[in-house]
Amino acid sequence: MLRKxxxxxxxxxxxxxxxxxxxxxxxxxxxxxxxxxxxPSPFKARMAARQGKPAPLSxxxxxxxxxxxxxxxxxxxxxxxxxxxxxxxxxTPAHWPALLNTWGFITVKMLxxxxxxxxxxxxxxxxxxxxxxxxxxxxxxxxxLRTVSYADAxxxxxxxxxxxxxxxxxxx
Numbered sequence: 001m002l003r004k005x006x007x008x009x010x011x012x013x014x015x016x017x018x019x020x021x022x023x024x025x026x027x028x029x030x031x032x033x034x035x036x037x038x039x040p041s042p043f044k045a046r047m048a049a050r051q052g053k054p055a056p057l058s059x060x061x062x063x064x065x066x067x068x069x070x071x072x073x074x075x076x077x078x079x080x081x082x083x084x085x086x087x088x089x090x091x092t093p094a095h096w097p098a099l100l101n102t103w104g105f106i107t108v109k110m111l112x113x114x115x116x117x118x119x120x121x122x123x124x125x126x127x128x129x130x131x132x133x134x135x136x137x138x139x140x141x142x143x144x145l146r147t148v149s150y151a152d153a154x155x156x157x158x159x160x161x162x163x164x165x166x167x168x169x170x171x172x
């Protein structure tokens with residue numbers, strides 16, 4: 001049993017090393033798209049109904065960017081939407097996008113801080129950047145993936161680190 005586990009870890013280590021030295025990615029490009037609209041909260045809807053006012057309108061989603069890289073070839077490829085740690089991409093392991101590309105996945109590295117005016121990565125925990133915001137960003141990214149010919153938008157995963165992982169498990 002121990003021997004099997006050791007071989008498994010050696011295989012993972014070799015794959016990670018191979019991923020950092022093999023270039024199986026086409027050039028990455030920055031793509032802009034709109035995150036999903038923000039519906040009114042149930043509380044706001046109830047308050048409007050109690051006051052006899054019309055239900056509040058949804059707020060339009062933000063225009064955000066992502067660094068999109070795909071494997072070499074025509075596709076369609078499955079995709080992985082990547083969210084950084086609270087410190088931004090500088091505090092997030094850099095080898096994952098290239099490794100996922102070598103394994104045949106499109107990577108969508110979310111660049112969600114800048115459009116929301118968050119200049120200091122350590123202020124990422126502000127109100128504009130709660131995990132439920134990253135859920136709306138992921139929905140926008142999936143909609144964007146439906147428009148590109150090389151993506152299979154029916155096969156999408158979300159991956160994140162620390163704060164960014166919260167968006168992958170947020171219930172919305």
